[in-house]
Amino acid sequence: MHRVSRRLLLLALLACPMLAAGAAPAAAACSKPVYLTLDTGHMGVADLVAEVLQRQQVRVTFFAADERTRVGDGSLGQHWSAWWRARAAEGHEFASHTLDHVYWRADVPDGQGGPPRFRVRPSAGARQGQDMVWDAAQYCGDIRAAAARLEQITGRPTLPLYRAPGGKTSPALLAAARQCGYLHVGWAPAGFLGDELSSDRYPNALLLERALRDIRPGDILLAHLGIWSRQDPWAPAVLEPLIVGLKQRGFCFRTLSEHPAYRDWIAHHAAGGK
Numbered sequence: 001m002h003r004v005s006r007r008l009l010l011l012a013l014l015a016c017p018m019l020a021a022g023a024a025p026a027a028a029a030c031s032k033p034v035y036l037t038l039d040t041g042h043m044g045v046a047d048l049v050a051e052v053l054q055r056q057q058v059r060v061t062f063f064a065a066d067e068r069t070r071v072g073d074g075s076l077g078q079h080w081s082a083w084w085r086a087r088a089a090e091g092h093e094f095a096s097h098t099l100d101h102v103y104w105r106a107d108v109p110d111g112q113g114g115p116p117r118f119r120v121r122p123s124a125g126a127r128q129g130q131d132m133v134w135d136a137a138q139y140c141g142d143i144r145a146a147a148a149r150l151e152q153i154t155g156r157p158t159l160p161l162y163r164a165p166g167g168k169t170s171p172a173l174l175a176a177a178r179q180c181g182y183l184h185v186g187w188a189p190a191g192f193l194g195d196e197l198s199s200d201r202y203p204n205a206l207l208l209e210r211a212l213r214d215i216r217p218g219d220i221l222l223a224h225l226g227i228w229s230r231q232d233p234w235a236p237a238v239l240e241p242l243i244v245g246l247k248q249r250g251f252c253f254r255t256l257s258e259h260p261a262y263r264d265w266i267a268h269h270a271a272g273g274k
Contacts (some may be wrong), residue, residue, distance in 0.1 A: 030252035032217040035259055036060045036243075037187070039097055039163065040076075042226035043069040046083060048236040049225060054090060056243045058253040062087065063163040063185070064150055065097035067124045070226070074124065076149045088154035093255045096162040096182065099145035100125035104168045108133050116172040123165065139173065140180035160269040161185050161256060183265050185256060188219035193242070195223050195234030208238045212245045220259070 038049065038060050053060060064076055064084075072079025076099070088094070100122035108117040117135050122128055147158040162182045164173070174184050194207040215221070223235060243253070256262050 032251045033254040034215060034251050035220045035256055036253055037063060037220060037222055039063045039224045040065050040067050041224035042228055043075050043080060044226040045233055045235045046225045049239060052236045052240045058243055059091050059255050061093045061095060061256040063095050063097040065101040065124060065146055066099050067101050081153045084153045088156045093159055093257055094150045095159045096143045096146040098142045098165060100142060101165045102142050103165050104173050107170050107172050116176055118173055136176035139176055143182050159256060159266055161262060181269055183262060187222040190214035191219045191221040193221055193223045195227050195230060199230050199232035204232060204234060204237045208241055211242055
């Protein structure tokens with residue numbers, strides 16, 4: 001998509017967040033917003049998650065990498081393209097999780113004050129499991145690659161945001177990403193919804209109880225579209241009662257384009273301030 005056209009479309013979507021879903025008026029103001037974000041995973045619960053979000057009329061921000069899945073090719077491959085297009089039609093938002101789900105492991109100083117380099121390890125793609133040293137341009141290239149794949153699939157611009165796998169970063173890594181136009185998004189302590197934890201030690205009932213007790217207005221929430229290691233899937237078992245319970249407590253769900261920490265950055269970059 002041409003850069004100017006992409007920015008104009010993103011600005012239009014920010015002005016009317018439900019435009020892509022064909023919804024009518026903007027949602028009413030809410031004093032207790034939370035921001036549900038979903039990262040990719042094995043995609044085994046993706047259809048069930050989508051059903052819950054549609055039933056509850058909740059829009060989320062997806063952070064996508066091309067990860068290994070239980071069915072079909074990678075999570076940003078041909079098999080899942082229709083799934084992503086359907087989520088775009090419903091008005092959800094999208095951002096990069098790095099194409100190959102690349103974990104930062106350490107900064108690599110050169111001792112001479114040169115540009116930053118990083119030790120990284122992808123957990124997906126052709127270089128899965130390999131330790132490599134990348135410069136800032138290579139790291140930014142992997143962020144951009146996931147964003148470009150999402151835009152190709154959905155026909156919608158991605159947000160100029162990204163999430164590092166595992167949330168693992170350094171100040172130098174975050175500075176490099178900002179330099180190439182991407183602001184990192186973490187999550188609130190209570191927003192870690194626990195779907196990566198052991199089912200034996202952290203059963204779904206405990207995770208739901210803890211989330212409903214601890215989540216506060218403004219929190220960014222994190223879950224995944226399937227975690228390989230969890231025996232008792234978190235979604236959709238916890239997802240729907242969590243959404244219902246938070247709504248009953250007066251919370252509303254918003255996407256990251258409406259978050260006060262990110263909306264100015266998004267608007268600035270959509271307007272060509274990169």
